[in-house]
Every structure is written in C-alpha cells, then in structure tokens.
Amino acid sequence: MGLISNGTTIFDAGSMAAGLGGSMVFIKKLTASSSANIDFVNGTSDVVLDNTYKEYLFTFKDIHPAVAGSIFRVNFSDDTSSHSYDLTKTTSMFRTRLDEDDSDPTLEYASGTDIAQGTGNQDLVVNINDNNDSCCAGYLHLFNPSSTTFVKHFISIMNSDGESSRCFGSYVAGYVNTTAAVTAVRFTFGGNNIDVGDICLYGIV
Numbered sequence: 001m002g003l004i005s006n007g008t009t010i011f012d013a014g015s016m017a018a019g020l021g022g023s024m025v026f027i028k029k030l031t032a033s034s035s036a037n038i039d040f041v042n043g044t045s046d047v048v049l050d051n052t053y054k055e056y057l058f059t060f061k062d063i064h065p066a067v068a069g070s071i072f073r074v075n076f077s078d079d080t081s082s083h084s085y086d087l088t089k090t091t092s093m094f095r096t097r098l099d100e101d102d103s104d105p106t107l108e109y110a111s112g113t114d115i116a117q118g119t120g121n122q123d124l125v126v127n128i129n130d131n132n133d134s135c136c137a138g139y140l141h142l143f144n145p146s147s148t149t150f151v152k153h154f155i156s157i158m159n160s161d162g163e164s165s166r167c168f169g170s171y172v173a174g175y176v177n178t179t180a181a182v183t184a185v186r187f188t189f190g191g192n193n194i195d196v197g198d199i200c201l202y203g204i205v
Helices: none
Strands: 003-005 008-012 024-035 037-041 055-065 070-077 089-099 106-109 116-118 122-128 136-143 152-162 166-176 184-188 194-204
Touching: 024 037, 037 194, 055 070, 055 122, 055 184, 070 152, 089 122, 122 136, 122 152, 122 166, 184 194
Parallel strands: none
Antiparallel strands: 003 008, 024 194, 037 184, 055 136, 055 194, 070 122, 070 184, 089 106, 089 116, 089 166, 136 152, 152 166
C-alpha cells in the first residue's frame, strides 16, 4: 500500500517517490597545515558555492590552534577576485561551559561576541587550548548563498576543550545582510595559525 498526501504519492511499495527526499553531496575537503586561513571560494580548486544547492554544510574536524586561547571565526565575501571578507552581518551567540572538575556550569548569552550590522569576523567557539590533544569540532549551515533576493542565514554549533580544562559549547545564528550572492567563506583563528584540522564542504540537495 502506498502513502499519498494531497494527491502526491510519497511512498509506494516501500520506496520513496522520485524527486522527493534529498541527499548530502560531498564537494571539497581542505586540510590546515600551519594555515593563516582556510578559504572556500566558488570556482577555485573544485569548490562549488553557487546556485547548485540551496543549502551548504561545513564540517569542522579536529581543528587545532597554534596558540592557546585562540577563537575560531568565520566571515563571508561576495567577491571571488579580491577576497574581501567583510560583509555586513547581524548575529547572536549562546555559550555553555563546564569544567572537568564539574565546577562552573554556565549557560549564557555571549553578548560580547554578537554582531549588530558589523563587518568583522564572527566568533564560532572561543578559548581553544593548544595542548597536543586539544581541538574544536562542529558544523555550520549556510542557506541559499547565491540568492540575489534574500539575506543569507547561517547556523553553527561547535564544541571545544578550552583553556584550564573546560568544555565550551557554542551556538551561533545570524544572517549576512546582503542581497548579493555570497561566493566565498573564510575560517580563521584571527591572527593565529590553524595548526591542523579538516574542513569539509557539502551541498544539500
């Protein structure tokens, strides 16, 4: 027996109808090696960041800073030639914290890391340790970056083992306030090198 909704067949004989559902398509992996930045630029090195997909996903795996206390950040560009990562953004950030000795449990709105119509880098997670086993990890969703009608929303969830043996969880949401197509995304520690780590880009069908 099939599943039909409003005259449209969703499932038939256990299979989803053609054209329904979706998938995640791997596009590109960039690996840091004492890198100042990691940039995903549409049309460069097989990177796709255009109207091929309406949603893009960046995953961060074992991003290790060269300097303790580094802050992992993101910014956006609409110019693939000059790479000026300075688009206007409005954002908000919540942060959780718990020390390894079970002290200082915290849930807070991180007002010092939000942006109100500013062009600077957006913090994704703060105070990452530089111990050999320390890193941060998580993901960022970017929605419909090629739209020339709407602003560009993004959401990020990340975790890090911070300085002084503590866990930070960060929840960031915001939008790039432009109707120009966003064609490049930069990840950085803001002056400190990304020692090692992988960032992968996927398109969501």
